[in-house]
Amino acid sequence: MANIQRRTIQVKDSSGRVRTVTRYRVRYRDWAGVEHGETFKRAGDAERRKAQVETELAGGTWRDPRRGEIRLDHWASDWIETRHDLRATTRARLETTMRAQVLPKFGKLPLIKISNAAVRGWVTEMLVADLSPATTRKAVFALRSCLEAAVSDGRLTHNPATKVPLPSERAKAPRFLSQSEVEDLVEAMPARYRALVLVGAFGGLRWGEAAGLTRASIDGRRSRIIVTSTAVEVHGKITLGNEPKTRRSKRSVPVARAVMRQLEDHLRLYVGPEPGAVVFTASRGGPLYRATFARQVWRPAAKAAGLPDVTFHTLRHSFVAILVAAGCNVREVSEWAGHHSVAFTLTRYGGLFEDDTDAAVSRLDALLGGEDTRP
Structure with a gap:
């Protein structure tokens, strides 16, 4: 266990005079047999540290102070x-x-x-x-x-960044586009990118999912878009075929047949015949870089359509609103949008779903045999 060694040493004070002082060194070995030593000016401090070290070594909580x-x-x-x-x-x-x-x-x-x-x-x-x-x-x-x-890793006994008051972060209300606004944006886009707006607004794809979409992911017979991978851009380099954001992001999204026909026209005009051909590419070939696309294509088209405040993610919000307007329930919306949970869908978009509270009161009255006494 630990022991204390009393030492007498010579030190110079601020005036340059040499004085004799006493120091107390606590010596001990850790679990691996490595020897450690800590020096104190006062005997009481050394005794307290000795007792602490012995308790920590016995209880398995000792930490090498130098590791911090x-x-x-x-x-x-x-x-x-x-x-x-x-x-x-x-x-x-x-x-x-x-x-x-x-x-x-x-x-x-x-x-x-x-x-x-x-x-x-x-x-x-x-x-x-x-x-x-x-x-x-x-x-x-x-x-x-x-x-x-x-x-x-045993370098700290506690985390000083916990229990720190943080400012609240208020989520902005989602911006939804009407069908006519989507049509205006499609019309303002260069021809080769009109289908990109469609898969955002009527397929709900995230940017990375749309940029990484391949011909094999388009099921025209069943009118589905199959999301199985995503494009990832890091430090100016894009890689394809990456795992989607979450497990639920892998999904089969139903799209209107009218939208699918336009998507099939895009495949015929701009996409190679091989299954792995990327659906949306830069004008000179190669993958789409988000910032470059936004600067050269998206923002000019959005401004021309009278929608300067919208982003590609706005289309995804609009997709949810379109599903709700079509009568889809919250489970379907959550699944087709690829949200990580139904709870998230309700928290983020709950205001879009009809409030059936009045109908619930009537059903409860019928169940309990009550009567409607309202005038």
């Missing part, structure tokens, strides 16, 4: 390399958040020097600097996840 001395930027670099659980796009966003917000503030500090008070102050600084609540929350979540890994 690694700087956050060095730890974060190693930590991100081990995040094999993240999708490529999610990992890229995490790296950006760490580089832009987290590391400039805490990167040079040892892990053990990051305090809860410092994290709270950092949140205030970001809000004062007019960072959005969403960006602020993402920054804290990134730091929290990084430090949680340090706790699991």
Whole structure:
């Protein structure tokens, strides 16, 4: 177990005089037999540390205090390399958040020097600097996840980024396009991209799903779009055939036959005959880059259609509204949109579904044998 060694040493004070002082060194071995030593100026502090070390070693909670001395930027670099659980796009966003917000503030500090008070102050600084609540929350979540890994690795005893008050993030109400607005946008698009608007508004595909769509995914006989993979753009490079966002994102989406006929015309005019041919490509070939497409094609067409505020994701919102208007129930909407749960669909789009509360009252009256006493 631990023991205390009393030592007498010579030190120079501020005036340059040499004085004799006493120090107390707590010595002990960890579970692997490695010897450790910690020095204290007072005997009482050494006794308390000795008792603490013995308790931690006996209970299996001891942590080498030197492991927390690694700087956050060095730890974060190693930590991100081990995040094999993240999708490529999610990992890229995490790296950006760490580089832009987290590391400039805490990167040079040892892990053990990051305090809860410092994290709270950092949140205030970001809000004062007019960072959005969403960006602020993402920054804290990134730091929290990084430090949680340090706790699991025995470098910290607790996570200082937990229990930090965060600004609320209010979700914007979805923007829906009417059928006539969708038609105006289709008309304003270059001919080779009109079908892209259709699969967004009437198929509900996310951008990556649409950009990665292949001929084999179009089932004209059954009037279905089969979503099995997605295009991913990271650091200026696009890869095809990636796993969709979630398990439920793999789906078969029914589309109107009128839409399917237009999609089949697009296949005939712009897509190669092989099953793996990409349905939507750049004008000179190759995959669609989102930012380039938005700048060169989408924004000019949207402005011409009188819809300067819409994005490609607006089409996905519109798809949900169209399904609801067609009488589809919430389970069908959730499944065909590829939402991760029916609960999400209700939370995000619940206002689109009819409120049957009055009908429920009548059904309860009938069940209980009551009468309608309203005048």
